[in-house]
Amino acid sequence: MSPPPTQSGSLRITDLHVTYGRSVRALHGVSLSVPQGGIVAVLGSNGAGKTTLLRAVSGTLALHRGTVDSGTVHFGETRLTGDPARSVAAGVVQVPEGRRIFGALSVEDNLRAGFLGARRRSGADRQAARDRVFALFPLLAERRRQAAGLLSGGEQQMLAMGRALMAAPRLLLLDEPSLGLAPLMVQRIASVIREINAQGTSILLVEQNASMGLALSDRASVLDVGQVRLEGASDDLAGTDEVRRLYLGESFEAGTAGQGAVSAATSATALSATAPGLTELARWKG
Amino acid sequence: STKSGTGTDTAGSDGVKTGPGVTEKTITLGALTDLTGPYASLGKSIVNSQQLYADQLNASGGICGRTVRITVKDHGYDVQKAVTAFTETEPNVAALSQVVGSPVVSSLQQEIEAKHLLTLPMGWASSLLGHQYVQVVGSTYDIDMINGVDFLVRKAKLKPGAKIGHVYFEGEYGENALAGSKYAAKQHRLSIVEQKIKPTDQDLTAQVTALKQAGVKAILISAGPKQSAALVGTAAAKGFAVPVLSNAPGFAPQLLATPVGPALEKQLYLVSAAPPFSSDAPAIQKLAKDYKAKYPNDPLDTGVVSGWNTISVLGEDLKAACKAKDLTREGIAAAHRKQSKLTVLGVSFDFSDRAKPSTYQSFIQKPAKQAAGGLVTVEPAHEVPAARTYPLPKS
Amino acid sequence: MSIDAAAATRDPASSPEPDAETEPVPALTVDALTVRFSGLLALDAVSFTVAPGTIHALIGPNGAGKSTCFNVVSGVYRATAGAVRYAGKDLTRMAPHRIARLGVARTFQNIVLTHGTVADNLMLGRHSLTRAGFTATALRLPRAVREQRRHRERAAEIADFLGLGPAFDKPVGSLAYGDRKRVEMARALCMEPKLLLLDEPVAGMHPTERVAMAETIAKVRDALGISILIVEHDMGLIMRIADSVTVLDFGRLIADGTPERVQRDPAVISAYLGTPAQDAQDTQDEGTQP
């Protein structure tokens, strides 16, 4: 089935079903779209399927023994069919969960590698792209000769984003960019995301940090156990108390074991998060 | 249970006592050879010429009215495979017409003696002497070297005190040859400069440089064709024009086609237990003709002659055993030990003393591109006194 | 039970008595610790003390040197200068496995688990508490079997405590991120540590799980009476469970004290938190929302 003609820069995911190794059903019937130049956030608890969704778009499922059973992913006119290189060529670039920077390579080479898949390939383009990245993350410029594997967690996150930007993506897939970042850095990343978006790149943003995700995005979907549970304008979602309770983590305010239980129920894969509350641990004698 | 051990001796209807491997109709011989490993080409030639012999024998009525069959087992120079192949074939063969590979022979020795199985190894090391059932056909490497050194002394007019180099393979072959050359050197009051190499060595520049440095007047080599070629080639390149004398396994006619061919023709000599195909002895000529007829596109190399030699001896043994109406293994072995003056391809053998080489004679030959088998005779089969006085390494 | 409750459990009255006969846990003293990586000064004469039985937080911007500090304490990196004193020994001179035997356990910022099941991982945690060698194990000597059983029971106990009971025999590979993070924690606990080092224990976790984990950490401290040194960017969590906080920036110590004090420290705000106004909006789970 081919979707109605859309603007070239928009992503349309329709009724996507994904399983891993023929048995673990990670996504069942997820539909979602990112308008050109828009920011869409995907929230959801651990194991909800957020990363899987991004893998389906970037075409890296195969590397995880995952397969798309049904459903389609279109970026503009082109249909993305599980081939990473084609996705990148089409302008879709993913910043993977856990950074996955090239540890053995220097920061500089990591950026060069990011440019390999770029659509425009002149040396000048590369210079431009690199300068842009260094402008966004001056710290990377300082460390350009260091082996990337030795960067601190946060530095690695910056490098991962910078590397992705080298390909001048039209759609950027971000998997938990705030993970492990200092509050200040989270703000920095947030503003960077805004900036990138302002420069015309559409963004699909997966976040645990719902407050950030909702604040950044125009629209958001809440994934749960492989299905879209809620969908709508970010502000509205931020308003619903379910989201407030489960994803804005206000449980720290009024957190109770009861709510813990609710969330546990919603997140099947995360083993009952409240269990710790139930059993006691005594000292080990012997 | 349905299990059969090694066959036992019985008396055939024609009154001939038969043992394992011998039936009313056939006499089966075994061949453990290398058709896929490093010595594949040698193995092939041997198998071919032995098959040729068997065919001719059967054509002339076989032995005691029985046709002679050869079961060939390829072990690719892998001892483990060889041992299992032996275990598999041993129960139904009367003798082994060839076993290729000295490690193979060594690992089978006990079994062979235990099973009284007359075996003709395709190695000429004197460490194989002294066994009742293992028989080396032809002069051993050390004897060849003694004859060879004698030739060199005359050829290169070596004065006492002169140095000669000896480049040799580690292992049975090379070291046995070395023992010979050392003894001969002692006799002629020469000194030997040793250079040990491995079958995998391609490039002997270092060795040649060393020998040249040592100022040797002649070089002995007990290695493979490749090494002899490399040695001579390098020596020639260095303008180091001393005569080089190699054992029989150190030459292959194919070498003459390579860039070092000319150098070989100039500098190389060969000491061998078997005559070259170019010799005018009718037996050789016939063999060459028949072989080419049956195997048009296989080369005439030393393997052909060695194969023929061994199988001929075995054939004579069988005939003798047949006369004695005893084709049991013991019978065959006994018949073999009775052969005290048997002549094959112009060489006379004496198998009566298991501790001694079956002959002390060897040929001196040199490469010649146009000659059949690429070799021509320099000196016909002859032996030197030193060979007789030489104390064989006792086993 | 809310975090505040957890906080409340801090006063001895309500806390389960740390049993008397077990010896008190030693203090950890980091003394003028300096680590230099070819030109880069990752830690610059940092000193602080983790008082016995307290939860001590180590915070700071990315690249401040927190993990490096962990790596030195656990013996993975070697200090350029300075000392880390624990139980009368200088850890900077010791190999990791020796340090582990002193009862120092840690988790990693990026999950590091071995293949095999949760049980396998937890039993690995028991390594330095168990004895069975190659021979004993190969021959299944009774004592080896007995030991294995005893410790497996304890491991199961700890798994239950962290809500991993149902997953005990599952391959860790098939668990979701949050659960794997808890497996790491459980593995550390399996070492029956006296000092527990947690490097970003709730990073990438779902808010509700964060609460649970926070409770767990507090509970561990209370129940076992051990000291905990924790690195975390989740200020909400730090504010609630930490007894004291040390703040690093570019390898230098810029603040040290109670959470409340540190949180108001302008140096900390400018270097790490950003302006309090923004916290509410951007940083996760900030307690100080209007």
Added chain:
Amino acid sequence: MSDTLSPDVSPPPTTGASPDGSGGAAGRRSQAASRAGTVAVAVLLLLVLPFYVSSFWLQTGLFAMAAVIGAIGLNLLSGTTGQLSLGHAFFLAVGAYGYVWLAADPSGTGSAHLYGLGLPPLLALVLAVVLAGVAGGLFSPISGRLRGMYLGIATLALVFLGHHMMLNARDITGGFNGRSVPALEIFGFSFSDTSPDGLAVLGVPFGGLERLWYFGLVLVAVAWLAARNLVRGRPGRALAAVRDSEVAAAVMGVPLSRYRASAFIVSSMYAGAAGALLALVFKRVVPDHFGLLLSIDYLAMIVIGGLGSVGGAVAGAVFVTLIPHLLTKYADHLPLLTAPGTAGSGVTPGDAARYLYGAAIVLVLVFAPGGLAGLAHRRPRRTGDGARRNRRFPLRTRTTSDPQGVEGATPKEHTP
């Protein structure tokens, strides 16, 4: 197979989406039952075999048994600990020659005079295993600090150095001709053909091979069980940890160098046992047998069988040992081949056998990439961490983390 540390061949787990573990447990139980059944049948079969098959089969079988023992050992090293070794042949040689040297009587047999201690064969065998272990221990300075391919090639050196020694230490090894192997004898009961007691069971003459067969079975059983216990027990877990993450292992209290060395020692001892058994079957040991090819064969065994799984090692060993022998035995009966001795340069049975062997390897890998053991139970697995594809067998060094100075032995140092 549950005697494994590699997830891809461990019992099927229930996936993340269903939090109950019971299903898997039940499945495991029934699986175990059925496996017990098959094992029983197999054992019975092995026990009666000598009454029916010819010595060719017994001999080949015994070679396979030796391979099984050696492969289990190598698997502990490469599969469980992730250390690549091409030096296995060397340790087999140590075991083989060790046994001969310890058991042979000083008078010496064969061409030259050879040394020997003339110990009781059984004792000699045990000591030979220990000797191999010691050899492995002596290598620990290397095995303790090298990784991946560096270690692989370094161990390759062992093979060549070993061969050099075998050729030169003639008084002990007999040089290139090797030396003959004293028959095994346990409490006066001899395991050789030449023993006077014409022992025959149920009318079947019980020669050396028949007797060795049962001895071999016992050895294999012991080796197998010991390995299983190890892998499932404390040392196994520690070794697996060293394989997966040295930092984690060290921080969990595992002394890295010691365990790396231990793994090497244990696998060497297995190799030693294999070598000794091999020697007993050969009746003579020769240097040329213990070459690089043998090492590579063992590598092939454990991978074809399924890395990290003891059962896999067994399967692989049998495959790699049996197939070539069978092929050479039956190649003569294949069609379209030019028998040796006939004219023309067609494909000889020997060649055919080798073609088929090569093809067999390729096919097995194509159809059972996870190894033969993997065939037993395929299951989905989460390959979440990209590193894990090349983690369990660090042919690629980057996955085995190398935090500075983690080894207790080497002093801590800076990262450059």
Added chain:
Amino acid sequence: MIKLAETILNGLALGSVYALIALGFVVIFKASGVMNFAHGSLLLFGGYVTARLHDTIGFLPAVLVGAALAAALAGLVQLLATRGLRGAEIHTLTILTIGIDVLLSTELNRRVGADFLSMGDPWGADVTQLGDITVADSRIASIAVAIVVISVFFAAFRWSRWGLSMRSAAADPEAASLMGIRLDRVRLIAWCVAGALAALAAVFLAAFPAAGLDRTTSQIALSAFPAAILGGMDSAVGALVGSLVIGLTAAMAAGYQSELSALGSGFSDVAPYLVMVLVLLVRPTGLFGSKELTRV
């Protein structure tokens, strides 16, 4: 003195050939983590093609065709690995190369038989006199060629797009594919390069003073392994220096074996391995190999 000089030159020549082999071996290893046990057969194959063709099409074209076909064959192996063994793990692929080697070597051995195939190289048996030192021209050629080829290769490895793709792929396959790098293609190229290098090495191995290409030529690949390791697998200088050290050691140990007889005869063959082990004892990642950099 002359002896020393000649021995050294000889060692250099040997080393330069080792370098070609070792390099290919390492490239494959870096690109796909596979130890290519079929490398020797690839080498023999390349040489065989050259030897068969040089009469008809001339030496240089023959070498090029040989290299091309060897590259293609290597590529085929890689294709089989990726297509046939989708998603198999590294070590499985390593063993696959063993299977391939059995097939390939059997076929080549059948074809080569007992022959010594000459390469028809222009140097023939010519030699050059440098003072009192005689060197075979083929030796000088091999040194020159090796130096050029290796420099070119490492320049590519460091600076070209392919080199970068390859290093990235080696570092983290998934991340690399997320950068739009086609893993299969990168690996394919690596294998082809290695095949070509091996074929080139074969030419010099078979050239004078060697008698020509024969079935055992492939075994030389083994001697190159220590060279690959000794220098450290990820450095240009390493590959060169390593190979030269190994070449020199072998030549020296052979040339002075009478002086070394205390170490047992035939020592020259194990000397390279001994040197390698000693070096690795001091520097576990080779002379120039970069240390593993990881952190937690």
